[in-house]
Amino acid sequence: MAENSRTRMIMHIDADAFFASVEQGFNRQLRGRPVIVGGEAGQRGVVHTASYEARACGIRTGMPLIRAKKLCPRAVFIKGDFAHYRAVGESLREIYLRYTPRVEFTSLDDAYLDIGDSVHLFGSPVYMAREIRREAEEKTGVSLSFGIGGSKMIARIASGLDKPRGINHITPEHEKAFLRELAVEHLPGVGRRVKEKLVDLHIFTVGQMAVLPRLVAEQMLGKNGLTLWKMANGVDEREVERKVVPRQISRETSFPRDTGDEKAILGGLQYLTERIARRLREQGLSARTVGLKLGYADFSRAARAKSLERASSDGAEIFGMVRYLYGQMRLKRVHIRHIGVSVTQIRDKSVQGTLFEGPRRTEALNSAVDELRERFGFMAVMPAETLQLKSRYRNDAHGYILHNPALTR
Amino acid sequence: MKFEDIYEPIEVITHFQEGRLRPLRFKWNGRVYKIRQWNGFWINRQGSNRQYHFSVQADNSDFVELMFDDADLQWQIARVCLDG
Incomplete structure (x- = not known):
């Protein structure tokens, strides 16, 4: 051992600044210029990726596009194309696999x-x-x-x-010497809140964290404290896993205009849920907890999550929970600007069969749908409610091209 | 500099060799553009079909993204980058 x-x-x-780097790589005119991926300059939305030239002007990920334009008027704003980034990601994948299969x-x-x-x-x-x-x-x-x-x-x-x-x-x-002098926020898992707690303890470097008694770290920060303490001492036994079960899968989008149209909102939520369900099935996974996030026109936000009786990868079943959560949350009489669906408690799909006819039929139906989509594209089979979106978004065989195309997957 | 999505069918003179295709000239809005430079290409899989995207520079120095869809064997001008 x-x-x-x-x-x-x-x-x-x-x-490095992946999306911006792809755009610069494929268009020589963009090289050396500040590039911002996330949307057009006048459009509402946020910066998804900024090239290093744009970062030098103070542009950061998550900054509103309007502010980015003020800070860096000469920047080139690009909506982005996720299909392009995915294709480039595939090329990188092929290169890496030539050097090691792991x-x-x-x-x-x-x-x-x-x-x-x-x-x-x-x-x-x-x-x-x-x-x-x-x-x-x-x-x-x-x-x-x-x-x-x-x-x-x-x-x-x-x-x-x-x-x-x-x-x-x-x-x-x-x-050890490398870790000792490093600022503590470099450790994975040290966010703003954890950093504040550590600063209260006068811990600024990884070296200071390493000499902290293990029990104190655990008491101050719980389970995460023990993990951080181990990392500070250079202990990280995580293996390189070829298949990783993600902790969360989420899909979000903003509407081009704030809306109170229930059909459009539910259609959007069902579309996002279908995308998540497809991803789960593609990777042989299922998820138990479903989350819903709503962003209102007054910039307030609401989120709620609830677990299903059993883990599922069925779009209709997950959407049933999304609809339930929406019914519980939609009390505010304010238009909606942003929606998001997420699933957590993800696991490998159980191989155990079921005695009941219902789930077996659903699985057979889902695999038939997946096969059709594999052959003819995602839009080949769609729940009827999601067709509401046709009047709002352009679509291709791969799906709707949402308001923030850099993230449309 | 501004990018504009076009997605209009166009005519393209293409060189096919050993399973590869390469656009040479394209006609758009009645004008023929000679391709001066290939910046790169990528494939977008859509079901069992493939869309071949080419990032090219035309002889007037404009950046253009051309797309060949093997579902209908049709070329489209996908995006253009307008200077200014």
Whole structure:
């Protein structure tokens, strides 16, 4: 076991400002210019990704587009095209898999590679990283940053320190020194609230967190405290998993105009639910808890979640819960600007069969629907209520092109 | 600089070789554009069909995104980037 942990070598690859980088990679006129992906300048919505040139003007992810335009009037605003980003993500995936079969794809633009068994084929991990970076830039124009270390945590932290196009290799003998001086917010899981608690304890660096008695960390921050304490001490035994069960799958969209039209709202919610259900079935997963989020025209927000009796990947069943939650929440007489559906408590679909006819029929129906969509596109079979959206959004065989196309998946 | 979605059918002179296709010239709004530079291409799978997207630069230096849909063997001009 100790032998294994010494030879473990993990590479974390993170694409730099991915969506903006894809746009710059495929259009030379955009190179060197501030690029903002998320919507047009006058459109309402927020910045999804900003290129490094735009970041230099103070643009940040999540900033309203109108504010971004004021801060950086010469920026190029792009709505974005998720299908394009997904295709580029696929190309990156193919490149990584040529270097090792043990790859964990955590999103379109970042991945962990277990290179312990393949690094000797390339001489050194840094050379391997340079080769991957060169190949990715040649094929897609996207720039990548790399972190290499003995654990996923070290690799992840290292990849974020020298962006864009950085390669950081933290050797096992330097890991402790590397962590000691690092600001504590670099540890995964340290958000604003946790940081505030740690600052109260006068803990500013990972080194200070590491020398904290384990019990104090646990008492102050609960289960997360123990995980953080372990990480601060360089303990992270998480393996690179080829299949990862996500904690949450969510789909959200804003309406082009605030609306009080129940049919449009429910149609939108059902469409988002169908997309989630398809993703669950594609990956052989099911989910138990369903969440609904509403954003009102007065910028207030409401969210509620409830668990199903049993985990499901059936769009109609999940939407039944969404509709129930909507009925519980829709008390405010204010138009709606934003809707979102999420599922949590996701697990691998149970292989155990059922004695009852109903669920078996539903599964057979869903697999027939999936097959039709596989062949003819997502829009080949749609619940009737979602057709309400046809008058509001342009669609192709792949689905509706929603208000924020960068996120339309 | 502004991007505009067009998605209009167009005529394209294309070179097919060894399973690859490459647009050479296209006609849009009555004018023929020669493709000066290929910036890249990607494939968008839609069910069993594929859409081939090409990011190209026309001879007037405009950036254009062309799309070939193998469902109906039709070319479209998907997006243009307007300077200014």
